[in-house]
Amino acid sequence: MDALDTRERILLTAERFYAERGFDGTSMRSLTEEAGVNLAAVNYHFGSKKALMWDMFRAKIVPLNDERIRRLEAAEAQPGGATLEAIFDALLRPMFEQAQGPDGTNIIFMRMVGRMFSENEEFWQQLHVEFFNDLTARFRGAVAVAEPGLTPASLAWRFHFAIGAMLGALLIYHPKGACTEHIDFGDQDKMCTHLVSYMCAGFRGMEAPAE
Structure with a gap:
């Protein structure tokens, strides 16, 4: 999986999680598990949970x-x-x-x-x-x-x-x-x-x- 695929998968998962749970209800642990990535990948591409949601x-x-x-x-x-x-x-x-x-x-x-x-x-x-x-x-x-x-x-x-x-x-x-x-x-x-x-x-x- 290349970097672009990883970033896109994280964004798509964040969109679904946000739609279902809102910002406070979205767990980064659950999101990373669902996207098939680790927390370091989220931090690398976005820096924080809020920055991820803002990019989404x-x-x-x-x-x-x-x-x-x-x-x-x-x-x-x-x-x-x-x-x-x-x-x-x-x-x-x-x-x-x-x-x-x-x-x-x-x-x-x-x-x-x-x-x-x-x-x-x-x-x-x-x-x-x-x-x-x-x-x-x-x-x-x-x-x-x-x-x-x-x-x-x-x-x-x-x-x-x-x-x-x-x-x-x-x-x-x-x-x-x-x-x-x-x-x-x-x-x-x-x-x-x-x-x-x-x-x-x-x-x-x-x-x-x-x-």
């Missing part, structure tokens, strides 16, 4: 966010600029495409996203600053252009609820559960299309509460 996040999140920005820029380059539908599609579809594995829904990826948003405050803040601060600002700015006239507070609330809808749709995976008639949870493309439509309607239809 980086490998998943950075290409995803780059694709989101690419699609947003393409939408903004259209005559008349980007519509709200195009903006949310650029934000959502790359994630749903990643959740659609070659053999069906990528459960590990979906669980990993859920774990990220349930970490302790300090851990989540570090993740958000490194991977999501700039992305959020970029998309909120695009929404402000597409839907002018909203106060900063109103835009912030609506964007917050839109992100909540995205995460809920992505994480609620019950292919054989109750109340799922007519819903194919394995079709991530269709789920994304329905969600974009729902989010845009809610975003435009939300009434600001009385002061």
Whole structure:
């Protein structure tokens, strides 16, 4: 096994362990046993448990966010600029495409996203600053252009609820559960299309509460 194979095996195992157990619940002893390596190999390639997890996040999140920005820029380059539908599609579809594995829904990826948003405050803040601060600002700015006239507070609330809808749709995976008639949870493309439509309607239809 060469060094590249070793590093990749460690990252793939870390992804699965994190999805199943979270950061605190991931034992480096169990992870190394599962990956077929020793602790020295993890220390050599990554230096620490947190550095390993951060590299795993980086490998998943950075290409995803780059694709989101690419699609947003393409939408903004259209005559008349980007519509709200195009903006949310650029934000959502790359994630749903990643959740659609070659053999069906990528459960590990979906669980990993859920774990990220349930970490302790300090851990989540570090993740958000490194991977999501700039992305959020970029998309909120695009929404402000597409839907002018909203106060900063109103835009912030609506964007917050839109992100909540995205995460809920992505994480609620019950292919054989109750109340799922007519819903194919394995079709991530269709789920994304329905969600974009729902989010845009809610975003435009939300009434600001009385002061």
